Amino acid sequence: MGAALALGARGRGRTTPNPNVGCVIVKEGRVIGRGWTQPGGRPHAEAMALAQAGAESRGATLYVTLEPCAHRSERGPACADLIAEAGVARVVAAVEDPDSRTAGRGFERLRAAGVAGASGVRQAEALRSFAGFIARQRHGRPHVTLKLATSLDGRIALPDGSSRWITGEPARAHAHLERSRHEAILVGRGTWEADAPKLDVRLEGLEGRSPIRAILARHPRESGGPPSSSAPPMDEQVGPGFRRDVLWIDSPVRVHPLPADHLLVEGGAETAAAFLSADLVDRLLLYRAPILIGAGKAAIGDIGLADLADAHGRWHLLDARQLGSDRLEVYERRR
């Protein structure tokens, strides 16, 4: 299942509207097929792994991070059928499918065809690996990660706005890797205009994985009016040198229709505060340099906190690691 989770991670940020599933087929202690959901969501991980294993699948065990789907679509057959047809003896899944079209029916279908099934293996990790898919299913919006790069005293810049550099090269490279795992990236208008950030992925081999860019601001051409749930307006060219499409989003609640299951929010303080105030941050990526800045720009603006007790119990430390001389901490919103 560990190998299947690692394979599934390859698709993260590229499989919308499908979850980024991973799959490994094992026979007599040997891996005979490996698959992961392909960009755009098809083929599914199981289909890819079965194609690789071929006739050897008969009698094998298939490990998959999500219950195999039970619904045919115009884009392909149901995985549960493919698995049964291939003669797989046993299916082990990490989680049952939260998609109401499947929700246990994949296993039902497998059992009816004589395939043994089990689920719940490394479930918590699998749920995290599909965080985008689940946020879309449950909340109708992308999974939102807020990235902060601060000094030990929580500053993101000097009083004059200079922030190059707080963190070192390994931390900045990691932040670019995180970008590649998100379909969309968002900054506030202030950051956009002050820093003219490229917001792309500058890692060798991953240049093609740059996310859609979004700005938290009213579109200059927009007439106003209440936020709608229709797609946000888009510019072909905004600012000098930017040729990729840019989305304008006038409020955090407008992220719902973004064509993305994973949204990375990267500064500044007011944008961070807007997402936190709306309780729309699911994950916090905190890069911390071992420096003290003192007077300077704070990481997070006013989130309307009136009582310290309300701040507690919301964030859970998932991971902490050293990146060069900096620390990365990953927190998850408890829901």
Next chain:
Amino acid sequence: MGAALALGARGRGRTTPNPNVGCVIVKEGRVIGRGWTQPGGRPHAEAMALAQAGAESRGATLYVTLEPCAHRSERGPACADLIAEAGVARVVAAVEDPDSRTAGRGFERLRAAGVAGASGVRQAEALRSFAGFIARQRHGRPHVTLKLATSLDGRIALPDGSSRWITGEPARAHAHLERSRHEAILVGRGTWEADAPKLDVRLEGLEGRSPIRAILARHPRESGGPPSSSAPPMDEQVGPGFRRDVLWIDSPVRVHPLPADHLLVEGGAETAAAFLSADLVDRLLLYRAPILIGAGKAAIGDIGLADLADAHGRWHLLDARQLGSDRLEVYERRR
């Protein structure tokens, strides 16, 4: 040597003007004497361990965190002489004494008496254990620890000043343990007047270890004039309910004559900034709660940082641990 270091730690904050040394005497694989510098600096660790071991010391090995002293004083004989007289066969020290009255002469004296010697075992840890003694020797001032208790975004209070509680009970208990290891504790006048902090040690069995209290502010009765190196003024009673002496210190450079080898600086932001600006902070105790506050009081005021490059390379992470749901990080100033 690990045991000797642990014994030495018992004296931390209580042995001024002497270093808090630890000592273990071992014979045939068995510990026959243990000692640590007693409150006020005498007896020395070696004298205590030798007294415990008695006649068994003959032929034994003595482990001590600091080179035995070679100077007689009116308060007692030189440890090197005591060790030689007891017939100890071998002395292993962590560090040579930085006190110019000894500085290698302890070992010389031992060698002359036929006692074998070696030093440098767990030296870095030992140097840290004597940080107060060494700061006094080298810089003529106490070793200064700055304590901060912040949210993940570096806030120490809400905009209205409320800070109860950011960290949880285990972190607060640890902060009290740290107080017991310091001879003096200092806060700014703002914190003193706003919070009326007791600044004592509220841990069972350690109530008697409360440090001398100091306030960073001009004494109300003082006429002014440039900072002197004489002892700071003292109040018998300042503020309602406070009966212990309080020292008034009008500038961080005035900490030099404090009757303390270890000074703990606890808030607020301007006091932290004053000590950091004067580059008088040797150690940073950072308690961090897994909460976000947003708008609020910053941990550190203006330290006059004009270039981010100047902030780097100063702080080294020594220790990181979980205290309940909070994290403690200990940083050391690289000098």
